[in-house]
Amino acid sequence: MSNDKPMLASRRAMLKKTAALAAGGATLMVAGPSRASECKPVTPKFDEIYDIIVVGSGFAGMAAAVQAAEDGAKVLVIDKMPVFGGNSTINGGAMAVAGSHLQEKEGVKDSVALMVEDMLAAGRGMNDKKMLELVCDGTAESAKWLEERGTVWKPFVQHFGGHSVPRILQTRESSGAGIIRPLIKVANKKGVTMYTQTELRGFVKNEDGRIVGVQVQSDYFWPKKRSGSPKMYGARKGVIMATGGFGRDIDFRQIQQPSLTDELDSTNHAGATADALKLMMLEGANPVHLDQIQLGPWSSPDEKGFGTASQFNTIATYQNGLVVDVRTGERFFNELADRKARADAIMTRRDDEGKPVYPVGFTNAKGAAQAQTLAWGLKYDVIKKADTLEELAEIYGMPADKLVAQVERWNEAVRTGEDKEFGRPLMQAFELKEGPWYGVRMWPKVHYCMGGVRVNTHSEVLHLVTNKPITGLYAAGEATGGIHGASRLGACAVAEGVVTGRNAAKHAFASNTVELQLA
Structure with a gap:
């Protein structure tokens, strides 16, 4: 009888140890002490x-x-x-x-x-x-x-x-x-x-x-x-x-x-x-x-996380404005393409060393009318305001003549009902005629x-x-x-x-x- 006590104690210890290990695992299962045929689940009991x-x-x-x-x-x-x-x-x-x-x-x-x-x-x-x-x-x-x-x-x-x-x-x-x-x-x-x-x-x-x-x-x-x-x-x-x-x-x-x-x-x-x-x-x-x-194509490198630019670009820039390469002042993709196409296009804007050259998205006051984060973006200097396209070009270091010409081509596309450059849908499009203008630098985020x-x-x-x-x-x-x-x-x-x-x-x-x- 005395020889059975150590064995019983050992079995109890193993049960307790196995149950403790199960509590940190993915399934509450308690293995038996010796043979596999004796292994069976323990009925779980819950706090709630x-x-x-x-x-x-x-x-x-x-x-x-x-x-x-x-x-x-x-x-x-x-x-x-x-x-x-x-x-x-x-x-x-x-x-x-x-x-x-x-x-x-x-x-x-x-x-x-x-x-x-x-x-x-x-x-x-x-x-x-x-x-x-x-x-x-x-x-x-x-x-x-x-x-x-x-x-x-x-x-x-x-x-x-x-x-x-x-x-x-x-x-x-x-x-x-x-x-x-x-x-x-x-x-x-x-x-x-x-x-x-x-x-x-x-x-x-x-x-x-x-x-x-x-x-x-x-x-x-x-x-x-x-x-x-x-x-x-x-x-x-x-x-x-x-x-x-x-x-x-x-x-x-x-x-x-x-x-x-x-x-x-x-x-x-x-x-x-x-x-x-x-x-x-x-x-x-x-x-x-x-x-x-x-990757979200509407984010800005000038702020952390979702920020103010994401909502502004989604509501204003992409629906009512344009995105241009700062080196040329010209568009380089369809602003109403799907997210992957837009993010992939933006990620190609790099210099000879592979560093980002942040594109600029912009629209005018009419285009930004529904953008609820505009005021916050301006306050934190993520979004910048300009009275003229020439001033906007100067802020971001863009060639002013090329930027003005790009806007003129866009307005012509709206008038004719066809975007010959990138095939953007024009159902809700309007001409960008007068300022003030609002711009933001763009770079995708996960x-x-x-x-x-x-x-x-x-x-x-x-x-x-x-x-x-x-x-x-x-x-x-x-x-x-x-x-x-x-x-x-x-x-x-x-x-x-x-x-x-x-x-x-x-x-x-x-x-x-x-x-x-x-x-």
């Missing part, structure tokens, strides 16, 4: 239990949370950062919508099929067409859904680069906050539990291999990995990953694109890393298009990750080997890959996030419910 857990609080996350709550689910939203919203709150708040009431009001003829065609062209045919059709088909209904929950759109439709027709709705604030704040307000009213400073550390599976919860670090102070305390939250119906992209994860993005070094700034918030993506990959999720990383995990039309994450759903795991928004192919069209992130977030919530809510135990 919900129907659906949403990881991330941007467009996709908040749309998923509100949809799930409205369907009747008990919902938890977690975010590792100290505030909700992620990149979505600093996004420009523009949503591509096929068949909106504003298009109808302005006589713009559009269709889901045309939007799909535009996104396929921008994506160089690499898009997941089924998911693409799902997103485009859901834009009109989702835009109305947002309106009903407090989003206010500007009273006009806009024409962004790469889109065949004007189809862009934008929040009154020119910010994604105009979508996130109303959704958070609705979520609170619907009883959604929301935790900031809660970092995902792994997934929890039951004995059937289904994901039934998450391991987190609560009271976590990003980026201090050792901060906080471990907790486990259960999900009776599913976990929805709405964790965004990895634009600020310099090491990981360089693995995909070695040229995207720390010398290239990003518009993303500091927490846009690949940590959650890696955890999904450890569960067997199929990563697609990770090397397709978009903006969006087209790659992520592969999902099906139920927003279920697919396994790399089996191509079957990883049961209990869903993903939406920028965390997924394949929808945009090689390049995302402007204003399609909001469209994708809201539509796929709601789609994930609907399918997760309709899934089987598993019984879970509190600790």
Whole structure:
């Protein structure tokens, strides 16, 4: 009998050690003490239990949370950062919508099929067409859904680069906050539990291999990995990953694109890393298009991050102005081409030593009338004002005669209805006749990750080997890959996030419910 005691103690110690190791891993599984035939999962017990857990609080996350709550689910939203919203709150708040009431009001003829065609062209045919059709088909209904929950759109439709027709709705604030704040307000009213400073550390599976919860670090102070305390939250119906992209994860993005070094700034918030993506990959999720990383062509080297120039260039320069090479004072690309084409063109502006020669985008007062960041850009000297084209040329060191001639050629193109130089669409174009003029230097920044995990039309994450759903795991928004192919069209992130977030919530809510135990 005495010989059995050390063996029992050893077995207990091994069980405790294995359980402790599992708590830091991706799945709560406790191995047996001796033979493999004795290995079996331990029934997990949770600190809190919900129907659906949403990881991330941007467009996709908040749309998923509100949809799930409205369907009747008990919902938890977690975010590792100290505030909700992620990149979505600093996004420009523009949503591509096929068949909106504003298009109808302005006589713009559009269709889901045309939007799909535009996104396929921008994506160089690499898009997941089924998911693409799902997103485009859901834009009109989702835009109305947002309106009903407090989003206010500007009273006009806009024409962004790469889109065949004007189809862009934008929040009154020119910010994604105009979508996130109303959704958070609705979520609170619907009883959604929301935790900031809660970092995902792994997934929890039951004995059937289904994901039934998450391991987190609560009271976590990003980026201090050792901060906080471990907790486990259960999900009776599913976990929805709405964790965004990895634009600020310099090491990981360089693995995909070695040229995207720390010398290239990003518009993303500091927490846009690949940590959650890696955890999904450890569960067997199929990563697609990770090397397709978009550069925003509207940024300025004269400020950090998204800044004031991005909104100004999107609303004013690209739609109503011109972009020129400072050495020639002449255009060198179609200002309404898709983002990849524009960013690639700008990145070619270099001197003999390969250093950037920053192009200048400009428009006049009429063209900048809707640019809400103009005053801030002027205040911080990112945007410069000139009374005449000659003065603008002097500010940026451009040949004045060439610049004036370029504007005259543009005005002639508007009058004739054809841009013979670069084939730019002229539906909303007007002549640039008089000042004052506003200019800004331009250089792309890392903006969006087209790659992520592969999902099906139920927003279920697919396994790399089996191509079957990883049961209990869903993903939406920028965390997924394949929808945009090689390049995302402007204003399609909001469209994708809201539509796929709601789609994930609907399918997760309709899934089987598993019984879970509190600790």
